[in-house]
Amino acid sequence: MTKQCEQQAWTWRRLRLATLLLGFLCHATGLYPNTYPTPGQVLIHELTHVWQIAYSSFIPGTVCNGIVNQTNRIVGENVYQYGTPEIPWSEINLEAQGAIVDQWFGGTATAVVPHRTPMDVNDPYFHYIRDNIRARNTG
Numbered sequence: 001m002t003k004q005c006e007q008q009a010w011t012w013r014r015l016r017l018a019t020l021l022l023g024f025l026c027h028a029t030g031l032y033p034n035t036y037p038t039p040g041q042v043l044i045h046e047l048t049h050v051w052q053i054a055y056s057s058f059i060p061g062t063v064c065n066g067i068v069n070q071t072n073r074i075v076g077e078n079v080y081q082y083g084t085p086e087i088p089w090s091e092i093n094l095e096a097q098g099a100i101v102d103q104w105f106g107g108t109a110t111a112v113v114p115h116r117t118p119m120d121v122n123d124p125y126f127h128y129i130r131d132n133i134r135a136r137n138t139g
């Protein structure tokens with residue numbers, strides 16, 4: 001590995017860590033009470049963002065999408081809301097991807113799945129965990 005590659009790798013590792021820490025702080029401040037009722041759910045949400053950066057083929061695009069998400073949240077759009085489980089993973093915004101993973105982990109009830117069990121492999125959203133997160137597939 002060249003010196004430049006080592007420096008770039010180090011930069012991305014620091015970016016991932018900063019994303020995890022800042023996101024954790026933002027979500028853990030209590031701004032969104034009852035959003036993460038299960039212990040560890042905030043961490044799972046933030047680790048999803050780390051996963052997004054780790055496996056993105058275009059890091060600047062991922063960072064820009066995150067900024068767009070936060071801007072949309074400021075203007076009132078619920079960026080954590082996601083649709084039915086037929087939508088391709090790549091068409092779901094970064095925050096909604098985080099919500100899918102943390103709500104599957106926590107067993108958070110949604111309109112589509114009103115009765116949920118944490119980490120249920122029969123959950124209609126489990127295919128995202130199996131086919132995208134675990135398979136390291138961003139598509």
Ligand SMILES: [Zn+2]
Pocket residue numbers: 023045049095098
């Ligand atoms: Zn998030």
